[in-house]
Amino acid sequence: MSNSPIDQAIRQAGRIVLGKERQIRLALVCLLARGHLLIEDLPGVGKTILAHVLARLLGLNFHRIQCTADMLPADIIGVSIYDRNSGGFQFHPGPIFAQVILVDEINRAMPKSQSALLEAMEEHQVTCEGETRPLPEPFFVIATQNPSHQIGTFPLPESQLDRFLMRIEMGYPDQAAERELLAGADRRDMMASLSPSMDPGELLELQQSVTEVHASEALIAYVQALAEHTRRSPDYDAGLSPRAALALLRAARAWALIDHRDLVLPEDIQAVLPAIAGHRLRPSSGMQTASSAEIAAALIAAVPLP
């Protein structure tokens, strides 16, 4: 087994978040590809732990925002409060000013607050009172969302969903993992013992090297064929946008990188496809609603390798 910082991080995370190596890898890929992650699942399956562990392992500072229905944009971004003594406004930065942010239950926040958050995510900066404040680098948002159609939620609109590079589901742990979880020590105590596998500088370097992973003509043709298919096929209401295709390629590059390859294979595309396409593709009306994995599998099977 290789001993690169990435492998170390994956191993260490795997010891705490049990039986979720795939999700850990995807989360790392998302981070390396400079994207943001949306985790959609029921409460209590380890979303928060995953976010925490990642921040810890990569040596990044961490904030958590718990969304509620009465939360305002200012509660995320920060607010300038009028100071009578100085006779001016003074900016009090919100929780968004951190390197890793866990936005819990984002669909509980009002659309207005959601959009403020997502705009910050997109721009990597916050504008407040005409003053632009950059967010720290690296900047990684992990948002969690309860499955939609729960009472009192505001599901993220599609345009906002597109801001997340990936959406993954945690799923219940398998039997062995659950037994270990129940028998083992408290996860939060274990977390304290974690040591960072790399420093932020190394992480930035890795992010840079993702862009250097080679994607050949044939591979780009494959990405194109996948996107084309979703646009033409009657199975989807809306096809993958060019931005989605770019996201797919970027994530596949990162996936190849953590697999220690300097070239992208179709398998990399196929591996990240559920996380990339699941929240961007809507099966057409009249089709059975399907999980991300099922949608991706159908798409993969429909498009031969060029």
Place this chain on the structure above:
Amino acid sequence: MASKPAPPLTRTQELWLLACAVLTLVPAIQPAPPWLAAALILALAWRAWLWWRRATLPPRWLLNLLVVAGSVGVFLTYRHLFGKDPGIALLILFLALKLLEMRRPRDGLAVIFLCYFLLLTHFLNAQGMEVAGLALAALVVITSALASLAHAGSGVLAQLRLAVLMLAQALPFMLVLFLLFPRVQGPLWGMPVDAYSGMTGLSESMSPGDISRLIQSGEIAFRVRFEGQIPPQPSLYWRGPVLGNFDGRSWRASLAREKVGLPDTATSQPVGYEITLEPHNKTWLFALEIPASLPAGASLSREYLIQARAPVRSRLRYAMQSSPGAGHDPGESAVSLRRYLSLPPNNPRTQALAQQWRREATDPEAVIRRMLEHFRQESFFYTLTPPLLGENSIDEFLFGTRRGFCEHYASAFTFTLRAAGIPARVVTGYQGGQRNPVDGYLIVRQSDAHAWAEAWLEGRGWVRVDPTAAIAPSRIEAGLASAMPASEALPFMVRADFSWLRQLRFRWEAVGNAWNQWVLGYDPQRQREVLSRLGMREPDWQAMAAAMATLCGLLLLALTAWALRKRIRLDPTQRAWNRLSRKLGRIGLARRPWEGPADYARRVAQARPELAQSIQAIAGLYVDLRYGKLNGDAPSQRLRGLVSGLDIAVSK
């Protein structure tokens, strides 16, 4: 289904159709009556101008009026509306006017069909290679126009390329059909008399200057292919009309059409040859003296002139045998010989001279010798441009000008013999010919036209006497060019200099002859000949139709194979990869269409651990080539080698 109206023609389509019309109409201008030619040029110019200015087409009532006016014009010109010439005229008229109401693709199709018909009518006038070339060019343009009607969206060049491709593909079908379509000797119905006119050649009469005019033409009279050696030049007398009646100025053929049997030629060796006669619109067929056989359907007149049943209006090929040295006696009676003594009362000096010579001579042959001696010794000149002669033409020539061409000498000679009481007549025809070194054919041109005399000698029959041979022996030995002084304006083909040009011309004429022999002369007879040479025993029409159908079917099959072939070019790397999949498919491990190389290699390795190593090597190389930065021929070649070398044991 008549939903929306068809779209109007695009400008490109109009241009194509205009080009079709111009290419097919221009050759029709010259033979058309002048008023129609003028109208045609006007209509084309008008239409082109309308196209250029993007102007609207003239109203329908005007065109209807023009159609009526034009038809009346045609009727007034020809006095009827049916038949070849009025038909062509009407075709031209309709095409020109259709161009002026060309709005929709339907009209375009009508223009194209009219062009096809018009193209066919050009062949009525001429069928040379240049006509065929022009027709082929027109056909390419017409087909392009058709292609543009079917698909306006493609570019002009693409349409042209398509037309050429399709015509090229149609060519084998044309060859098969041309070779095997059972030929029928036309006509199917009686042809109007006007079908043939304006052909040059010898006629039934001869006046001074007729032949010297004829020899100015370099046109080919006929071609001869000898079975053996070509006989020597001086013996090549091609017999034509025999002129027995003299009115003092012109010699005319006798109207008697009495038939005789073939002369007895057993004494001499016959020469076999085949003549391809250009149409001359007369009934006689040329042959070497003296015919020993007759072409099928032809007869021999008492004057030994071969007569066909009908005027020769298309190129005619016939096989002949002749005995150049044979005797010449159809058994003339005293009554018939009297005809060859009759003279008009003029030319008194010649008559007096002839009678004097007859009195002084011991026998008729002495008179002939005396006369030839006279031509040789007195200052007679052989020239293409003799002075004009008056009332007593023979007297003036013999005693005055003494300058003349062969017809003058033959005429004067025959006259003198008759005046001396010896039966004599003028024979016209051709003398000599030119051997084309390219294909070995002897070419006889109008410039080889000649006239000589025949005298009746008791016991010997008709004897050929050529006074030209006395005055200009080289005319007979070596042809006209050597007999003429350099100052004479000779027809181009006859001249001795410009040898390279003549070579070129020979070559061109050999091609033309092949064209005539094999394309234009491909008649029922030649078809049978060719087919039996190709191995068809009994080339009857059923066999031909069967062969035609079979060959066309085969061609169609070949073309279908071409049409259905898939031409997706894969790079060699991908081909090798697909080959691997096919190979492994034999053991149920074909690659799924969406399966990536690493996944596939893993799956194969799991199913067949013994293949794991080689599969990993192949997949690794393939990944580097297809998804990595590796490229070039050598690694690709290595991949192919690895795939070929993969040994799969088909167990289980």
Place this chain on the structure above:
Amino acid sequence: MQAVASFKRWLFRLYGPEAAPIRLSQRRVYVLPTRAGLAFAASLVLMLTGAINYNLSLGYALIFLLAGLGLVTLLHTFRNLVHLEISPGRVEPVFAGDNAGFGLQLHNRRGQSRFALELKLDGGETQACDLAAEATTLVSLPLLARRRGWLRPGRVTLETRYPLCLVRAWSYVEPDMRCLVYPKPEASAPPLPLAANGENGGPRGGRGSEDFSGLRSHQPADSPRHVAWKAVAREQILLTKQFAGASAAQVWLDWNALPQGLDVEARLSRLTRWLIDAHSRGLAYGLRLPGRQLALGQGAQHFQECLEALALHGL
């Protein structure tokens, strides 16, 4: 008529919707001369008699070349259509009375282009397209959607006269696809029943009956309606008014609340109109149909779900 139709089905091998992709095999492509082609053949016969009569050797050559051209055209036209692959493409739902667009994907697996392909649905308009080598194109075939529910396109006629118009090659396919047709929105429907429902009663537009709770600095996402313009004038800075408990107006579209006299289609038609109005005004809306209820919601997806429920009601 029935017999003819069934004979045609047998002849052209149509046995109901086919699984994608449909490949036009040799046996499915039919070729016959067009009217122009028949005229072409007749002209050739006429020209042949002329050539025989006048013994025109070149005439024979011309006619035989043209006959060969005719045969070649037959093949070219056939080739232009054969081995084409067809698979269903995207079909957007439409309202009854509009034209449904049935997207068909045409795949050219060959290394040569195909030109002037014409596609038509029975009762629809003809669409023409060209197809480059090894390319795929999407053609949308219009068909008038008369009734709500699922609309099937039926038989598609693919034909081509390329390259010379003399021959027509055609084939019939029946792709497995359908279009969702929403009910036709009522043209002059009464206004949205805003007053007639809601637990609190009274209209709740965006005018804000909620309590004013304070000022904060302006965020890009804030609505301009909430800018405190008075404060702006005073402080020279954009401030946003904050309200507590701001919520969108909501409306229930209820089948049973409609007048008794309306029949099923009229009810669906009116509900459709109201649905469109509610969606375009950005309200939260729910739908109550006999046997089905869609909760209050917003957004494109919710809108489509409601329309789908209306379209398929009782079918």
